[in-house]
Amino acid sequence: MIEQILERFKTLAPETEVYRWNSYVVYASISGKRDSLWLSCYKRGTIRLEYLDNCGETEAELILSPERTLAELAGSHEMTGLLIYVAQRIVPDLEDQFCLDPDVIYAKRSETYQALTGGATDVLSVIHEFEKTNYNF
């Protein structure tokens, strides 16, 4: 399952890096110039997506339980739109509960999510756009 998620994650951007920390956690990242989108796959099946700024601080976060329901969605409207888009493309068998979650529904209304699903932009371009408005030096 983790391999499948990683393979799908790799298709989202041209330069995806995969790190195998140990047998319990695998990380993968898509990096812009300063910010990055970070994926963590844990041993129990939890999936975590984080948007990290140039200081390595978490600006937005999505945690999916092993049952593929939403455990956490935090961050700005536009960033959560990106996380939801990515989760939908890499995680198989998302539960109806995920799709019906009010926070997920709200995130899907974001311009970022709409532009991504409409093919008007891609994940890396979105990160670059966010970087322009993040000045956390």
Added chain:
Amino acid sequence: MEPITEQILERFETLAPNVRIYQLDPYFAHASIYAEHDKLWLSCSQRGTVRLEYIDLAADTKAQLILSAERVPVELIGHPSITGLLVYVAERIVPDLDDRFHEDSDIIRAKQSETYQKLIAGETDVLSVIHKLEPHILDPQ
């Protein structure tokens, strides 16, 4: 900040003399206990998820405990000597831990660690444990 988050942060503050608290935005509150190099990192998110991480000198997460808003362990990874510390801290700062927390096999294993046992017995404290763990590279079992 949610009242429950405030309560967790207040309890975290009592664990060591050098606790730092950060409220980054309406979505996250973080707190940390630093030793010389390593640190214990607490994150409270808006839905009530609580995450405890042990981060080493190289900024790698060596151990992590994620609790769902229902106070059930979602993940517990790392060497027992560190997960013992995380479980000890979680028990002291997070109110209303679910029975499933106490029955979880990884939690039970962490409680069998020397670290947890010494903390419980009052033979050491959180900061001393971090100082003791610092020089060691511990691979999860």
